[in-house]
Amino acid sequence: MSNVAREPHGANLIAGERVVGTGASWHAIAAAGGAKLPGSFRDADDDQIDRALRLADESFDSFRATPVAVLEKFLEQIALEIEALGDALLQRAHEETGLPLARLTMERGRTMAQARMFAQVVREGSWVDAVIDTALPDRKPQPRPDIRRKLVPLGPVVVFGASNFPLAISVASCDTLGAFAVGCPVVVKAHPSHAGTCEMIAEAILSAGRACGLPAGFFSLVHGKEHGVGLALVRHPLTRAVAFTGSEKAGRALFDAAAARLEPIPVYAEMGSTNPIFVLPGALAERAENIAEGFVQSMSLGVGQFCTQPGLLIGVRSPEFSKTAASITEKAAKIPAATMLNAGICAGFHEGVAKVRAIPGVQVLTPETSEKSSATPVVVKVGARTFAANEALRHEVFGPFSIIIECDDLAEMLALARNLNGQLTATIHATAAELQEHATLVRILERKAGRIVFNGFPTGVEVCAAMHHGGPYPASTHSFFNSIGSSSLLRFVRPVAYQSFPDAALPLELQASNPRGIVRRVDGRVDK
């Protein structure tokens, strides 16, 4: 354990071994100021990628047979190893991403909590979703055989971490940890924008794996600044599934590559959304100031770099709504400029804002700034018809940017809701009476979003069993699946039915005596 930052070795970590890439050398860049940070990295080549996947595949049978107690210990050990990285981890992540140390400290806590949540999932064991239909030997016209189904792991999983959560949605994300929990080996593509942080977390995972005697190959980390590395990982014949969090453009490119394979595999891409907030008149009458305050906090939190950042605020024209817009503007204008995750994201933000500014009918509320190396909140206002007529306004501008949309009436608000793209979240601010009266809005949003928030704000995704972090395209590439919380593991499993097996040859979870004591559905009844 050391709190002294050391220079990253910069090598790929292939089945526990340091293997220096053969691509051109590159450096991680300080988010603030753009200086080269210590340590140089090289992209993995095709042979190295092949080696990572082959060793992952070779480790699979051994890894998935890991005893429950060991796997549980391993996941808990990951939390301890991450903690043991101490301030050096937070410092490196801060330098690479520009995120404040206080935020990173909280994010580290969330990352450790994720590992412990999956340890609990492994211990409890019911995730296998055991369903048992016992034999009916006397049934006419034919007897029913004994059929027992459970979920089994898919095999090697490739994970692409997000730029905006260098700890909780990167190397030790619910993607990686969920795959481990079900027994899938994982190959992570390190995010080039925080490659040093990735290396540290990867070493923590490897250390936990060694402590628990896991087979080499259960985990690899490969570097790739060029898109070719990611595509090669997705196209590798041994890859069984892919988890990705990032931009729509990159996610779609990986999805397309996977769909074009001889044997297609799922790419579960979480690609963000504009997270609309609908404000009904009664809520404004009751607490306009409170809504304005919460909205500005949520839209600017982490320099607006959240998948669930609310990019749209939708209300009906009224003096109260105008006052709320003015209050939002005033509060947003007070927020100081802040460093974004990297220069590319910062440039993308300013380009996105410039494009929106240029659309006729868009009224920019916040003061313009010429400073392009950081970001301040930008709030604009449009009428509902202008919004409907401009496809560009429907796409996410990643960063602290929001559009206030003024509708003529509630009917126009509902029409706007019906025309939204798929969303991770949608939020309604209303009185309880309004929510009942305008149940239609809820019904519409059930078709659009993965999570519907009442009188709150969408940022702050709770890591729990009931969470759904996903949604209709382009929020995600498959709306059944979730990337945060325990149900994220469903992306890495598939059912197998065992027909007429002798009890002793069945997996433990399906044996008659239920030796693992899990929740099962037996002949139509829940049984524990």
Added chain:
Amino acid sequence: MSNVAREPHGANLIAGERVVGTGASWHAIAAAGGAKLPGSFRDADDDQIDRALRLADESFDSFRATPVAVLEKFLEQIALEIEALGDALLQRAHEETGLPLARLTMERGRTMAQARMFAQVVREGSWVDAVIDTALPDRKPQPRPDIRRKLVPLGPVVVFGASNFPLAISVASCDTLGAFAVGCPVVVKAHPSHAGTCEMIAEAILSAGRACGLPAGFFSLVHGKEHGVGLALVRHPLTRAVAFTGSEKAGRALFDAAAARLEPIPVYAEMGSTNPIFVLPGALAERAENIAEGFVQSMSLGVGQFCTQPGLLIGVRSPEFSKTAASITEKAAKIPAATMLNAGICAGFHEGVAKVRAIPGVQVLTPETSEKSSATPVVVKVGARTFAANEALRHEVFGPFSIIIECDDLAEMLALARNLNGQLTATIHATAAELQEHATLVRILERKAGRIVFNGFPTGVEVCAAMHHGGPYPASTHSFFNSIGSSSLLRFVRPVAYQSFPDAALPLELQASNPRGIVRRVDGRVDK
């Protein structure tokens, strides 16, 4: 109710209305003899397809709000309406498919049982998979909000029926019925090889819908002999998911079209497999004759036209294995020629067999026949190395065709298993002691198949909760999902999380008092 066959009207059924297609007129063809059957059909055009999907979408909010008691009644009514079609249905299906009346009578029973199974699923209600994490207002550093998740229907679903089950896996399949059970409107593309049967079942569904006052648009049937109709259905922007059972070529074409959409949608294609059977020496020593008998019955059942038809029998060279092969040959040769589902399938069978015959090292065991308008069982034998060296042998030949593969030893058998494609089923014949000793084979097959059968045969797919009818590609396009049994409905839903909702505004299944009395997971514990 009438047992007198009437001539099909041949029109598309769009939201309950007969709409004659604008394509060229075509007839259903008698499977036996090739005569034109009464009734002429025309393909739907793009406007008609658009109308079916638009009306499906317009009906969605009303259809998914159908009270549970009405939806349950509707599904039960479908069973009654199908029964009320009487012998006329069986007669038409017999003429169109060549399947014997006794088989069709059983298949009708299965179809009715499917409708009743989904009625029961609707009544019971736990399919929504309710997960509740209650608020922790005092949690530090932040309070946890109340989050409640359930599954909601996707919207309009397009279903393509299979040629080989004109009743149970066609218009009233687990695809259609599962979609109805969760509240999704359905547009079925009628199978051109049994278009008259499709029309009759569609009328039965519409009649049940009228009896229950369901909204127009909840169901449409469109005809399409040309591939363009299917592609237009998949590409329509309002289509939310597609279920298909059929050939790998057709399934992949639909999958590719869906993946290439601006907004990709899932195509759940079940495309069949070669369903290997592994025979271990101990089982042969105990009951070789029994295995030979069961194998021939299973491979020739329904003229071999089952998705789970066992196309491979794999054993280790021995006098007993040779004797078993001889016994299989003898029994197979006694099976009379039979009519296949249609001329195209019959031609495909004979072409597939001819291709295999031409491969050096393939020994044809059954007598050759020059009759190409029907099919008799064909059994060939190859060594494991010949099998491994010829990609063509790994693909399904649809019909009563099986390959007996002789391995030098168990190691070669395991190597062969490792190199199999994805499968719907894999079967092991072994003594209980052998199954324990060769657990490696089970581990390998868990990576290959959706269902593993012990000492049985894969044909005869039980329609129940524990069934999994699916598997790794090319058995299906998404190995998580199933097309037969109650879990087939998972293809037509996605989760929505409700955050901080007032109790009264929540869906019934998530309200505090659990008014539907369903099984729920509340704060990590199963609760009913």
